[in-house]
Amino acid sequence: MNIKKVFIVALLATVLMVASAFPASASEDASEAIDEVIEHAEELVEMSTTIHDETMNIADDESLDDDLRAAGEAIHQSSHEIEQIGEAIKEDADELKVLAEDPETNEDDIIIALDEIMEHAEEALELIDSLDGDLQKVMDDSPESHQEYAESISDALTETGSIANHIIDHAEEVEEALGLAESVTLEGDAGTHVSAMEDLANEIVELSETIHDETEYIADDEALDQEWRDYGEEVHLSSHTVEQAAEAILECIDELKPLAADPDANEAAVKNKVSEIDEHAQGIIDELTSHDEAVHTILELEEPYLAHAEATHDAVHKIEYEALQIQKKGEKLEAALYPEEEAESVETATGDSEASSTSTESSTPGFEIAMAVAGIFGAVCLFRRE
Structure with a gap:
């Protein structure tokens, strides 16, 4: 009897340990993903500084063409928006870190924070896309003396887009880890x-x-x-x-x-x-x-x-x-x-092929000539018989 009780207690303990391991693991995964979001948000701020400083070398140089300087200024202004986006994402992620400690109680607030983070990241991507024309102008028209600045600006914008995409990925990882993502x-x-x-x-x-x-x-x-x-x-x-x-x-x-x-x-x-x-x-x-x-x-x-x-x-x-x-x-x-639609496409192709084949056979020049010769030969034979 004692052995049976010991066995039951051990079994229950094992079940509880296994059951408790899952939420702990999920919580740990969510925490790691949030840390990644925070790190990438800080990287966005760093990239904004690079863009800000490098574009000044073009926007503020009076020896350059006005259109080139205007393109540099447009990208320069975007650096402030990128900085604000990075800071907003970090603020939301810091809040999310606290909320994720009790996901059941804070589920609604977690969803709101994640939506905010992803919207900010999408905003950064849209901003970068809108700068394509200005960046192309800077890359194409910058003189040799300023090509280093132009390439640095291009690299920074590309890296900013990559960082924004990573933020979205990690936000989705948080959703999945906490069981908030809709699975289809x-x-x-x-x-x-x-x-x-x-x-x-x-x-x-x-x-x-x-x-x-x-x-x-x-x-x-x-x-x-x-x-x-x-x-x-x-x-x-x-x-x-x-x-x-x-x-x-x-x-x-x-x-x-x-x-x-x-x-x-x-x-x-x-x-x-x-x-x-x-x-x-x-x-x-x-x-x-x-x-x-x-x-x-x-x-x-x-x-x-x-x-x-x-x-x-x-x-x-x-x-x-x-x-x-x-x-x-x-x-x-x-x-x-x-x-x-696939079946209809195959039938149409087959029908066209057969129609083409029939048309080719009926319009073969050799066939028509043979019929004409046979007609003439028949007429000659009839004439000779008469």
């Missing part, structure tokens, strides 16, 4: 294709980080000739563009899932979202293809740089392949969601 699971082939697209996009993000890190060894090494460093920097900068496009694909997939759960009601929206994903994937391919010369030129370097060049080369081509696979999965997803 697609069944059948559609679910398989969406999951595959998501996995591919996540891998592209990781590979873009590989390119980013590996090319730094080439771009930042002052022992190398400037030409080699420029090639490394060219590919290095492309990694930011690729990462942002992959993050955009993941965002589209998140928006696509609930739409695809009811494909008939959301047909237009589903197809638009698949089209957006396809465009982002093509953008990745085009971006990397445009730097093909640089990617292959750095392979001429000797060790220890060659290892970094080869790692970069392999990552670039793997990303190109995976972006193409995302496009193909998108086509398969549409076919799975709308099989009737």
Whole structure:
């Protein structure tokens, strides 16, 4: 009897330990994700300072063209907004850290704080997008003496966009860890294709980080000739563009899932979202293809740089392949969601092929000539008989 009681007590203790481990783990994951948000918010503030200082070298230089200075001033002014966004996100994240200690009691406030954080990050991304024209002006028109400032501004804006995307990712991690995220699971082939697209996009993000890190060894090494460093920097900068496009694909997939759960009601929206994903994937391919010369030129370097060049080369081509696979999965997803349209497309193609074949046979010149000759021959025979 005593042994039985001991066994029951031990069993209950084990169950309680296992049960208590889950919320602790979830709380720990949420806390780590919030810390990441806070760290990235501080990075936004740092980037705003870089943008602020570098743009002054162009905006305040009276020897430069007025339009160029105006473009520099526009980017300069944006640095203040980026700083304010970073500070607002940090304030919300600090508050979120406290709220997350008791997620059940503070669920509504946590949701509000997370929404605020993601809205601020989206605001930063929209701001950066709006500066494309001004940045292009600065990059194209800055004289050689100011190219260093122009490149620094471009790098800082690209990095700011990457940081904003990371903030959104970590905010979503907090949602998932605390069980606040709405989960949509697609069944059948559609679910398989969406999951595959998501996995591919996540891998592209990781590979873009590989390119980013590996090319730094080439771009930042002052022992190398400037030409080699420029090639490394060219590919290095492309990694930011690729990462942002992959993050955009993941965002589209998140928006696509609930739409695809009811494909008939959301047909237009589903197809638009698949089209957006396809465009982002093509953008990745085009971006990397445009730097093909640089990617292959750095392979001429000797060790220890060659290892970094080869790692970069392999990552670039793997990303190109995976972006193409995302496009193909998108086509398969549409076919799975709308099989009737796929069948109609096949029937139309088959019908057109058969009609073309029949038309070709009936209009064959040799056949008409043979019939004409046979007619003449028959007429001659009839004439001779008479």
